[in-house]
Amino acid sequence: MTDKKTLLLVDGSSYLYRAFHAMPDLRAVPGDSASPATGAIRGMINMMTALRREVRADYAACVFDAPGKTFRDDWYPEYKANRSPMPDDLRSQIEPIHQVVKLLGWPVLCVPDVEADDVIGTLARTAAKQGIEVIVSSGDKDLSQLVDEHVTIIDTMNGKKRDIAGVTAEFGVPPSLMIDYQTLVGDAVDNVPGVEKVGPKTAAKWLGEYGSLDGLIARAGDVKGQAGENLRKVLDWLPQGRRLVTIRTDCDLDGHVAGLPSLDGIAIGAQQIDELKVFYERFGFKSLVKSLEAHDTPPERIEESRKSHGAEGGTGLFDQPGFEAVEKASNLVYDTILAWEMFDQWLAKLQSADLVALDTETTSLDEMVAEIVGISFSVTPGEAAYVPVGHNYPDAPAQLPRDEVLARLKPWLEDGTKKKLGQHIKYDRHVFANHGIEVQGYAHDTMLQSYVLEVHKPHGLASLAERHLGRTGIDYEDLCGKGAHQIPFSQVAIDKAAEYACEDSDQTLDVHRALWPRLQADEKLRFVYELEMATSETLYRIERNGVLIDAPTLASQSNELGKRIMALEQEAYTLAGQPFNLGSPKQIGEVFFTKLGLPVVKKTPSGAPSTDEEVLEKLAEDFPLPAKILEHRGLSKLKGTYTDKLGLLAHPRSGRVHTHYAQAVAVTGRLSSNDPNLQNIPIRTAEGRRVREAFVAPAGRVIASSDYSQIELRIMAHISGDESLLRAFKEGIDVHRATAGEVFGVAVDQVSSEQRRYAKVINFGLIYGMSSFGLARNLGIDNKAAASYIDRYFARYPGVKAYMDETKARAKEIGYVETVFGRRLYLPEIKSPNGPRRGAAERAAINAPMQGTAADLIKLSMVKVQEVLDAEKRGTKMIMQVHDELVFEVPESEVEWVRTEIPRLMASVADLKVPLLAEIGFGPNWDKAH
Template identity: 35%
Template sequence: MCEKILLIDGHSILNRAFYGLPDLTNSEGLHTGAVYGFLNILFKVLGEEKPEYLAVAFDRSEPTFRHAKYPEYKGTRKPMPQELKEQIPLLKEMLEKMEIATVSLAGFEADDILGTLAKKGEEKGMDVIILSGDRDLLQLATKKTMIRLPRTAKGQTVIEDYKEDQVQERYLVTPAQVIELKALMGDAADNIPGIPGVGEKTATRLLAEYGSIENAFSHVEEISQKRARESLRENYQMAQLSKELATICTNSPIEFEQEKFQLGNIFTKEAYELCRKLDFRNFLMKFDPAEVNENTIEQDFFICNDLEGCEALFEKAGQAEAVGIALLWDKEGVYGAGLALGEDEMYYVPVEGMVTAAYLSDKIGRLGKSTTVCSMDVKTMLKRADLTPDANVFDCGIAAYLLNPLKSTYTYEELAKDYLDGKLLPGKEELLGKISLKKAWEEDMPELEHLACYMAYTAFATRAPLKAKLQETGMWKVYTEIELPLVFTLDSMEKWGIEVKGEELKNYGEKLTVRIHELEKLIWQQAGEEFNINSPKQLGVILFEKMAIPGGKKTKTGYSTSADILEKLASENLIINDILEYRQLTKLKSTYADGLGAVIEKDGRIHSTFNQTITATGRISSTEPNLQNIPVRMELGRLIRKVFVPEAGFVFLDADYSQIELRVLAHMSGDEKLIKAYREAEDIHRLTASQVFHIPLEEVTPLQRRNAKAVNFGIVYGISSFGLSQDLSITRKEAAAYIQKYFETYPSIKGFLDGLVEQGKEKGYVSTMFGRRRPVPELKSSNFMQRSFGERVAMNSPIQGTAADIIKIAMNRVYKRLLDEKLRSRLVLQVHDELLIETWKDEIPQVSRILEEEMKGAANLAVELEVDMHQGNNWYEAK
């Protein structure tokens, strides 16, 4: 068999990847999507072709015309997007790290280099594969040279293969005639003018009959098609220039450096590190761990799998100041633990024999009483470890979240890279791939030992730098006094869960189904035909074409039927009101009536997960299922709260902060008028309306109060005049006047909000009253929309974040009081500014007092925190 060389058109494949894939950025904000796509295609073709030699050709610089020898030809290419231009040196760096040869030559484009190398490769008896997105290269196809052209089909990359026979079969011309074909047709992308009036069919027919442009011109009077005949006669010189421009040079002065092109091991340690830096996690499994990991900590990994050894190990751990712990478990069981006694002593303790899950739980619980237990995720560990709320713990994930709340994940390998001098550790996917913990444990895979030890090591080693950074940024108190205690509060809430009446949930779903069918028939009746109401395309045609409802906005894919568009048209069109209700009810049915029924556990309760490290402002979020998003706007939505009930002998007490964010705004801005209004227990929205519209308090209409309320809450969220105009269905000018009058009424607020934006620009972050930071990188964006978003974030985050801090403090205090006073009542749910307590009936007065005292006392503001409290036999009644 002949040796094989793969030649790649660097710019072409990178360009194709850029436009064919979503833009990606790594954790440092580098654009990486095109490089990722290039490597995907590279690995695919290498796997298929298995060449002995490889070279990637690049244009010397971004070209402005086709050939340097035709400077008089003024054709220009569309400028390369900056996001793509930035990735060219990144790709070249990656190829260098992979020890893949790159070739470029001043005055010649990549396809000239490819043409020359292909010709020389053939002369050496090699099979040549050219990978490019440019069909121009089909002119290079021979019996020995194959052109491979990637394209996208149904969201997948497929590659078309062409040798000379396939070119003739597909295009009805020889590879050499591809040049003639392009010269006649022209190519705007490559600035080849062609000749007017000649398309692909005409050009193909001319070449089939005459063979070449020159021969066609010599028989021009015989050409039957008048337009083609006259165009060729008048534009023959342009056709010749086009032919020159379309011809790839196959004798450029480039050396065929066979030794340089030799393909070796491309999965080098340097390439691995760059893949880690660029967050190309899918590629990391391709690297041999033994080749790329020089992590000397692996020599300090040990296995302890006998009871006597474990007893000695945990006794030694109990005498240390701090230890790193990683518990390996999933829903099917506990498989072992990682234990780091220092940065050079890590143990893996598998569940085996007398070392049971219960044994590990007990030992970890005991450690929490004598030493500091460091973990990547304490709350997750609490599901299987017997740690009590008074345990000494350090949660590395939460510490990292506080320091950078904009990240989406806080894995041990990311923390090692960020806080251990860029140390690169293999992640869970690199170690186990898609193999489950259970299977890895059953097969006694050594990678499980490594996973446990890496996690324990990182938890131990990052504690000191994380603590130092929290102290340096002034967030140590936020961490120790708010976030860390909250771990135990949320763990308790998750374990208790909340009871759901399955039968009532089913009945509720049936009621929704009846109303959904009613609405469906009503909508069809008004439309005059049946159609798929859930199809935006069909709905758009019905509303804006058949029914000719004004106000439709057409996009590339049809009319927009988004909620904001339809809500603006609802007041004048009954069908749109019905459609909006239909959508709300179908969402209610799928998400709640059906969705909640699927997650009721054996104890009859739903156990949601409360997340501390998701939102950038510090708010808690709820998932699996999301109990914080139960609808409240429509009565049928609110009714679903009836299915949430307390255990027999208990009732629900629901306590809700009243206007907490406005009260925080009053305090943080120091606005005397707003503070005075709250201290005098005024209706804040009525008072705002009175002052903004300059009318007596008693003359304020409900509409004016509603508008003032929208302004009050809108200011908290940094609302623009456009946003307010949309909310109130008024003109932008009227909205701007409202906002201006508001700031005139409360003058200190404008200065406060502007000051937050300036702080964000100067420092790169804004802070809550308690010192929690929220980075605002958008303020430095060159994009106006991004900067505007950043300004709203800068205004809102300190207010919303402070409110989130206050509710967290209140939750921790309420939870601790319930424990300290040994009550049967328990905190089961938090929804933004609301706490729900499942209260033992005999403890109602005591729990009411606890809620009142701890929620009001959670922060010392210039205005008093107010709490609305209600009692009920289900969540609906209590709310």
């Protein structure tokens, strides 16, 4: 009896996107941005070579999407309408990818009018009917509907396996119900609507309760609540949705796979060595050429090479100036420290090492309360150690006492001459501080290295290791589970926890060795990185300080808001002529369009009249009811997000709120604030501004707020070099009055308040790339008048016009723009064939250098001010950063010093062509300090 045969199907379209986004920006001629992009090609070679080595198969095919429309576009013209066009740098690599996959021995399938998923589905069913085992390699969850006793999906990038049990565990439904599940949830990527606000949990619950989508539809009237209403609104759509998400398994592949149903036409073949060598030389893959030249080396030599250099026989991952290829060690040595003898050995290693990768495992993601469960270190690649100190599951082995471990580590941790690195070091700083240790000597943060080098890509350690090392690791959810079934790290078995923790430190060290040379090779990027490292230190101090919250004031505001919200409901009922749910789009739609006959502004994907925010704002211009609903929504959000919750987020002992500043999120370099978000407190309404009254100073102190004046306009003057703008700022003229004088042709002292308002909208609007249409809408004038204002603006400020044109042209040439200080802001859509997307990228090209430079300036200010506060041993504390504003808690005895010195320091951090100006105010609370 022979063994069962296997068919291996590769989702080539999924693979090539992952290769493109995982790899650095490699070029055929290293360092030449005009030469062909090669990153996706190189990544594809790595992935296909590794897959062939790891999975043995009798038959195989790599399946790609063909260009052009498919049959689903005929069924539903909006199919995939929201999907971004393929980046030009990826499109140029498609043909070479197809070519090299064939040269590697893989049959390549690309069927016109048929998506890759449908080709895979058809071949999988054809093979399964013949008793052939099918393995599909893809990260696409949509293929889970194909899984059965013969078909399994593997994701080699993260080690995930989706068999029947795996699919059921991951999605809460078996593969046989995945089509129904996908229909309910929808597919945002492919622009296939599901049931509004129905996510994976609700979909799985419904299918478990009603047995199938058909069963659910038959009893749709029984489903309660808003979800039930949303379900009933799309009953007519669901059959079409199911049709769109269903992978076909009966496609006509004649002419593409010879001899079907026999699979002999897609047998995997040998690599074409000579042709591969020519291909590799053409695209500059020098290390791959060398590996091919060793093709005739005796097997024993190849084995020796693999043992010495890792699984790929010493092939470097990248060929790029300033990039040091890091190979995965084949023999990892990970120690678990359960005895003092081994601890002392490792402590000696830490003391003598030039650089140590350091990581903590903790009880919480909230850094202000997290406690240490274990600590890992790595000093050399492939070697790491884990000290468990807080695992508390039954039969856990005896561990070294946490307090004594930390006491012995404290001198090394607090020694600034002992250099350390980590991934997101600010979090670990807080964790150690929770145990009374102020870590010194952090020299590097791999998250920030990635943020500076490749701001447009993910910065998590798993992504970095995969992208730069070709390494995959243990997933946290595989270790601890997820959702309601997730266990705390303290209950993870120590042997598994040690492997995971050691791997983190080991990979962090390896990633640093890959990224740091690239930063060293570029003076401007190195400056930005050093600024980010210094900012991380300052943010740690700000977060640690926190801001005092007056809970009774918030409670009083919540009570007032609650009364106003109830009054608005009654006013809305009166205008509608009936009670209705102000939070129900369906009921609002019925009142607006059926009862009151309001005009339909736009429709939802299912064809119903839309009542989204944009529609309400448009209707509110002419009708009172939409305005009431908007006010109701705004006050409800203010109450629910801030006045009800801020007091609850305060630390119970200190009464202070400690926000978390995310440093590696915004592509412009701006910081974001979370838990709570202090940067989004609305200030355009009186109610929103009043929330700031609850941010108070303790007795004997006051709040000070210092912010830059017209910072982005000053940056525009500096970058553009426009003489009129420069003169206005140098002479201290109100720049909006100056603009009004230029645009309206009047003397500056004759400018009216209305003309100044128009000029202010023009000044800021053009910074953000506003069109004449947008300006007309903002000013309430016609397009012709708005276009005339813009023409006159550019005639008076030709330097601004030249800057905008030159910036867009340069961005299209190199793919990014820079701040004054060298921060790179990438624009992947700048050459998009899609007009609106390209236009958005062009507007970003104009604005991003100004937003990014403003972000750099406030970071420079934060760092400088904190340095001076420390050097002079001042009692003043920096407690918040909000956009271009720094907020302080100031002892009354230091008010005059702060009044003079903080604005001076902020204005002196950079030498621009125009003077920087910072203004400061004081008060008992944040609102009064403005």
